[in-house]
Amino acid sequence: MVAAGVYMVARLAPLFGPEAGLVILYVGAVTAFIAATIALVKTDIKRVLAFSTLSQLGYMVMSLGAGDATNAMFHLTTHAMFKALLFLGAGSVIHAVHSQEMPDMGGLRKKMPITFVTFFIATLAISGVPFFAGFYSKDGILGSTLAFGMIEGHYLPFILGITAAALTPFYMFRIIFLTFFGKPRDEEKFSHAHESGWSMTIPLMILAFFSITAAGWKTADQGWFAKFTEPYDISAIAAEFHVQPAPDDAHHVVDSHAATDVEHATPAEHVDADAVDAHAADAHATDGHGDHHDVHHTAHVRAMAMSIGMAFLGIIASWFVYYRKGVDTAAVQKRLHGVYTVLQGQYFFDELYGATVYPATLWWARMCALFDKYIVDGIVNGTGYLTRMVAWVAGLTDRWIVDGAVNGVAAVLQGAGEGFRRIQTGRVQTYLVYVSASLLVLVLVYRVL
Known part of the structure; x- marks a missing residue:
């Protein structure tokens, strides 16, 4: 369900204007960066993977904001492969040591070789190492974001994205080194650790296979996967709602001066002018398409080079810090206590929501409840009472x-x-009595009157 929002935004992409797309771009970039920084300090293996998922979702949203739904959905698909493998691998480790804390692990590659190899493959994929699925999808996203920055002047999303591309291999190989390398930090848990059964390791091997081969599903703008995300033909929808669809760039490259001359030209001149305008429009369109293609090609090459460099930089840095022990992490944590506190507290978003959004939402809910109880229900109940009266x-x-x-x-x-x-x-006797009585009454009345 965490990916449902990405799919929804991709489906609704034709409805978003440039301003909305820009907001989506920045939201995705900031999410990718913030989640990656939080994953640096977590020790629970599942929480590290959870924030890694959030960071990768930020990449997808960033790609959608840059107008590249194909690479967003491609990364959604490849990410499903290696992230499912990572979570299942983490579950295999937790099943073996009965703990989710990486400080309780260490040296497990010897006791869990299948889990280690498959987890290592997924880590290479999510880190963006070439020839693995994650490299091609993430490289496409970074290339589109850089191209957007070169065209529109918004370079910050790419900077945040490429920084997250260096942080991702750093914290992922942190899991590798703390979990599978080094000496066991809990001898009791290590002594009971064992490789999972085939019911758990076979799915790991299948997902490891797709974490590599999924790279061939889409290469640049080719491959069968790209056909599922081709631009929609909205002419039928526009006709149904009586809306004029926006023309392509090649169709509205018009020379205003030539158009004015055509309006006042003779019929013969109209023919010549139309031919000249058509040729000029085709030339302008071709030039524009060429420039557009050059920008995207340049951005793709630069982004690919930087992505590879950042991937290996993150791997080497993680190796130096957590395998070679070249940095005293406790001393760094103490020196950067403020930064560590912010990251460990997840930028205090929960506290911020608890102090602002939650009380405001509860207050608004109470106001709505009172309005419903005394106004809406009052009107309804009053109407019912009045009707009864x-x-x-x-x-x-x-x-x-x-x-x-x-x-x-x-x-x-x-x-x-x-x-x-x-x-x-x-x-008859009764009738005579009534007649006699009536006559007597009439006589008396007559006498009285």
Whole structure:
């Protein structure tokens, strides 16, 4: 998953503008350098490899920022081979000595020859030694970055990248010398150490094979691997979204003065002028392509020479410090205590995040929670409560007013019907009594009025 971001940036590369590409370039270069410096002081073999992975990912991102997705993806692929081999080799060592600390190791090459040889091959590959896979992919990245600097004037990413190219073999051969060479520093762990079984060593040998042969998957801009990262034809996408795709350099090399003359020329002159402009445009395009090719060729040659020099410089320096013991590392650590503290503390990024980003993120999360609880939920719950109140009032109105009026009229009519039904007895005597009583009432009323 650590490589998923590199693949995502490579896939989205056509969407990034020059400014975004420049940011990506510097982020990758700084990451490659910082992670390499941190790996110098770690003693846990897995943590050294972890920061090495981070540094190599920085190389890939730097290549993407320089506009070279092919070498970025090529390095992603070759790195998968030798870094998987390194981690599996480290696991084999840890399985043998039951410790991840390199100060507990030493002299293991005699007891673990297969692990040592395969780990050594992977170390040569990641160090950028010629004829190993890592050399070709890393050389392509450094060449593209130097070419970008020569064209755009941004040389700092290349400087950081080439410096990391010297630090990488230094800390990787530090692992080699502290783990497999020298005298055992823990006799008890060394006495129980043994080579891993075939279930562990066979994958090591397979990955060691690819750490060498993967170099032939892509040579310069040739090879089958390069075909998988050819530039996209975005004309169909541009047509779908009604966008005019950006023209190539060869298509917009136009002489403005010649264009003005063509507008005011006769038909015959139009033909001649068009021919001249076409020839001039082709000439300019050819010259531009030649200059562009020369810059990249020069940058590639220079970067390759410096990359090889830095690789062997790092190896020799590591050999002198950790194998020959030509430098008292404890004295250097004491003299450069401040630098060592910064590197051991991983530039205090965790503390910086803990003091700034984490509290700010938690505060923002609390504010969002309060806003959600009292504003969003308040509106939602208030709307629900108001709806319930309206429904309750509507229910009362429907029950006592609407239904009351309807039921009241029905009750009155029903009562009147019941009353009149009592009068209709079917007996003549009763009717005579009602008529007599009615006449009596009318007479009394008439008398009173």
